[in-house]
Amino acid sequence: xxxxxxxxxxxxxxxxxxxxxxxxxxxxxxxxxxxxxxxxxxxxxxxxxxxxxxxxxxxxxxxxxxxxxxxxxxxxxxxxxxxxxxxxxxxxxxxxxxxxxxxxxxxxxxxxxxxxxxxxxxxxxxxxxxxxxxxxxxxxxxxxxxxxxxxxxxxxxxxxxxxxxxxxxxxxxxxxxxxxxxxxxxxxx
Numbered sequence: 001x002x003x004x005x006x007x008x009x010x011x012x013x014x015x016x017x018x019x020x021x022x023x024x025x026x027x028x029x030x031x032x033x034x035x036x037x038x039x040x041x042x043x044x045x046x047x048x049x050x051x052x053x054x055x056x057x058x059x060x061x062x063x064x065x066x067x068x069x070x071x072x073x074x075x076x077x078x079x080x081x082x083x084x085x086x087x088x089x090x091x092x093x094x095x096x097x098x099x100x101x102x103x104x105x106x107x108x109x110x111x112x113x114x115x116x117x118x119x120x121x122x123x124x125x126x127x128x129x130x131x132x133x134x135x136x137x138x139x140x141x142x143x144x145x146x147x148x149x150x151x152x153x154x155x156x157x158x159x160x161x162x163x164x165x166x167x168x169x170x171x172x173x174x175x176x177x178x179x180x181x182x183x184x185x186x187x188x189x
Contacts, residue, residue, distance in 0.1 A: 001051050001052060002051070002052050003049055003050070003051065003057065003084075003085060003088060004049070004050050004051075005047060005048075005049050005088050005089060005092045006047070006048060006050065007045070007046060007047065007048075008037075008046035008047060008048050008059070008061075012048055012050075012056055013036070013037050015054075015055055015056035016037050016048065016056050016059050017034060017035070017036075017037060018056070018077075019056045019057070019058065019059055019075055019076070019077045020034070020059060020073060020075045021033055021034075022077055022078050023075035023076055023077060023078060023081075024075060025078070026078075027110070027112050027115070028110035028111065028112055028180045029110065038061075038072075040061050040062070040063055040072065041063070042063075042064060043064040043100055044061070044062055044063040044064045044069075044072075045061075045062050045093070045096055046059075046060075046061045046062075047059065047060045047061070047062075047089050047092055047093060048060075049076075049085040049088060049089055056077070057076065057077050057080040057085050058074075058075060058076040058077065058080065058085035058086055058088075058089050059073055059074070059075050059089070060073065060074045060086075060089040060090065060092075060093050061073040061074075062093050062096070062097065062105075064097075064100065064102065067101070067102050067103045067104065068102065068103075068104050068105075068106065069093070069097040069100070069102045069104070069105045069106070069189070070105075070106050070107065070108075071093065071105065071106070071107035074086060074089065074090075074107065086118065087122070090122055093105070094187075094189060097189055098189050102189055103188065103189055104186055104187070104188055104189060105124075105186070105187045105189055106124075106127075106184055106185060106186040106187070107119065107124070107184070107185050108182055108183065108184050108185075109182070109183055109185065110132065110180040110181065110182055110183070111180050111181045111183070116183070119185040120185075122187070123187050124185035124186060124187045125185065125186060125187070126183050126184065126185055127184050127185070127186045128183070128184035129166050129181055129182065129183050129184070130163055130164065130165060130166060130181075130182050131163065131164040131165070131166060131168070131169055131172060131179055131180070131181060131182065132161070132162075132163065132179070132180040132181075132182050133147065133160075133161070133162040133163070133164050133172055133176055133178075133179055134159070134160075134161055134162075134176065134177075134178035134179075134180075135147035135148075135157075135159065135160040135161075135162065135176055136158070136159045136160075136177070136178070137157070137158045137159065138158070138159075139177045139178065140176070140177050143160075143175075143176055143177065144157035144158060144159060144160050145157060146175060146176075147160045147162055147176070148160060163182075166181070169181075
């Protein structure tokens with residue numbers, strides 16, 4: 001099989017979505033499902049790794065803000081992981097970011113050991129942290145009310161996604177079922 005790293009095209013959307021959903025399925029991002037691919041604005045770029053048939057094996061979307069490039073999405077289809085596709089996508093993203101004169105590449109991710117190892121192996125270092133707190137009625141009926149406190153009459157919260165400081169981690173872990181440490185990884189270009 002030959003791997004090609006190229007720009008994303010609209011014709012890739014169904015394969016891009018399938019790759020992303022399947023890649024995220026057994027990760028802390030399992031419920032981050034999209035029905036359409038988000039657009040990457042401005043100087044940002046969208047890359048895909050494809051096979052000989054044109055099927056998407058991996059994706060990497062990068063946004064650009066001032067001198068910072070941020071990996072917005074990186075995913076490799078589970079049937080094609082550990083074959084260098086993520087590394088090849090990253091190498092192309094780094095080259096493009098450098099060509100734009102950017103000085104830093106970063107990414108935010110949650111606490112999945114394989115993902116954390118990958119970023120570290122690719123030369124990134126952790127630089128910031130905060131908590132993602134999920135309060136879901138179907139997981140634990142009282143969680144959304146505890147998370148929100150007061151609510152608007154006539155609306156019953158069923159789920160809430162919240163950010164919190166690491167200072168509150170133990171207390172929040174005692175109160176809520178699903179907590180993730182969100183980590184920023186950075187790399188000078």
